[in-house]
Amino acid sequence: MQGLQNLPSNKWVVETFTVRLKDKDQSYPIYVGQKSLLSLGKFLRKHTLKGRVVLVTNPTVGALYARPVRKALEQEGYGTTLFEVPDGEEYKSLETARDLFKDLVEAGTDRETIIAALGGGVIGDLAGFVAATWLRGVPFIQLPTTLVGQVDSSIGGKVGVDLPEGKNLVGAFYQPRLVVIDPVVLFTLPDRELRCGLSETIKAGIIGDPSILTVIEKQRDGIFRKHADVLEDLILRALKVKMDIVTRDPYEQKQRKILNLGHTFAHALETATGYETYHHGEAVSIGIIGACLLAEGELKFPRKWTDRLRYLFGEVGLPITHSQDPGDLLAVMGADKKKKRGKLVFVLPQKIGRVVVQEGIANNRILNALERLQEDRLWQK
Numbered sequence: 001m002q003g004l005q006n007l008p009s010n011k012w013v014v015e016t017f018t019v020r021l022k023d024k025d026q027s028y029p030i031y032v033g034q035k036s037l038l039s040l041g042k043f044l045r046k047h048t049l050k051g052r053v054v055l056v057t058n059p060t061v062g063a064l065y066a067r068p069v070r071k072a073l074e075q076e077g078y079g080t081t082l083f084e085v086p087d088g089e090e091y092k093s094l095e096t097a098r099d100l101f102k103d104l105v106e107a108g109t110d111r112e113t114i115i116a117a118l119g120g121g122v123i124g125d126l127a128g129f130v131a132a133t134w135l136r137g138v139p140f141i142q143l144p145t146t147l148v149g150q151v152d153s154s155i156g157g158k159v160g161v162d163l164p165e166g167k168n169l170v171g172a173f174y175q176p177r178l179v180v181i182d183p184v185v186l187f188t189l190p191d192r193e194l195r196c197g198l199s200e201t202i203k204a205g206i207i208g209d210p211s212i213l214t215v216i217e218k219q220r221d222g223i224f225r226k227h228a229d230v231l232e233d234l235i236l237r238a239l240k241v242k243m244d245i246v247t248r249d250p251y252e253q254k255q256r257k258i259l260n261l262g263h264t265f266a267h268a269l270e271t272a273t274g275y276e277t278y279h280h281g282e283a284v285s286i287g288i289i290g291a292c293l294l295a296e297g298e299l300k301f302p303r304k305w306t307d308r309l310r311y312l313f314g315e316v317g318l319p320i321t322h323s324q325d326p327g328d329l330l331a332v333m334g335a336d337k338k339k340k341r342g343k344l345v346f347v348l349p350q351k352i353g354r355v356v357v358q359e360g361i362a363n364n365r366i367l368n369a370l371e372r373l374q375e376d377r378l379w380q381k
């Protein structure tokens, strides 16, 4: 079997968690385990999913994992169809969704057809959006293959596509019927993508589980050697933080906002640089340090913890400074706030493991944090 079967792993234990939502029909299991994808057909059967499986992937992930995943399904009697969309965020679009709808018509699908996302967050969001809207909703399963996908985007039911006017503007809350997280597939993930996943993993640590930071500090080499046990341990910790939050607030009315730690700064950096300089996780690491700097002033967040996080991000190769004009970045934040008719909201750490949502922070304080984040000025003030 190509790709998966031959990748190194020591364990065959699959752990099951359930995201328990008020509406019981919306609750769903998450399977986590090395080579768990090879049992996909059994999981579907256990959850009485019956239809043909349409696997949505891209050529990069498809070439690596489509064959073993299809085989795992076919062994259990599931028919499979493979849809490939081009690789890249620019294809998380209405145009690609339109192409997929057309493919679904041609493939002769029905309401039992299962749409399965095999890929990173781009594929997950896009395929989820198509599943949510096709025939007013067909069963959807998430098979995340990036660290971002495994600790963040596959859990919580946010699906959607981008518009030229902005990211994630069209979408829905649509829960998957199940999620299968196989750490072994991260073996082929490029290091830059792994680092982006680590950025969101560290975010989870600051929000809800300080042990995540200790694990990364101690196991950095194991992570970059893609040691499956180390990755699995990390994924389990980060995914529990996300599960806990989305269970309490599935529709982002309140607590779920804390998942945006570092993201107000990050979105400004991404917009100001036309999404070309930073990958999202890189903008998030800078943004989290920005949030720490703000929190030092607003919440007496201790400088030594900002230092610890700066060091940690640096150790895993993530950026912690920017070289943009602080005034421009503040203007971008203001324009974004206007566009969404909202308020400028920051998530700030109170301590490692606890964050709060704050509005109404004075512009001069934000500007000051943006200035201090600039390459050579960080420690002058």
Ligand SMILES: NC(=O)c1ccc[n+]([C@@H]2O[C@H](COP(=O)([O-])OP(=O)(O)OC[C@H]3O[C@@H](n4cnc5c(N)ncnc54)[C@H](O)[C@@H]3O)[C@@H](O)[C@H]2O)c1
Pocket: 058, 060, 061, 064, 087, 088, 089, 092, 119, 120, 121, 122, 123, 125, 145, 146, 147, 148, 149, 152, 153, 154, 155, 156, 157, 158, 159, 168, 185, 186, 187, 188, 189, 190, 193, 196
């Ligand atoms: N829905 C949510 O709650 C949520 C949360 C966070 C992010 N997102 C979205 O997720 C997207 C980013 O996701 P991402 O960071 O996973 O990026 P991605 O999906 O673009 O994947 C990154 C790259 O890695 C490749 N890849 C994926 N798995 C691989 C593997 N196992 N081996 C080798 N290469 C592999 C992909 O082909 C791609 O080139 C953004 O669109 C973002 O908006 C959504």
Ligand SMILES: [Zn+2]
Pocket: 200, 263, 280, 284
């Ligand atoms: Zn993010």
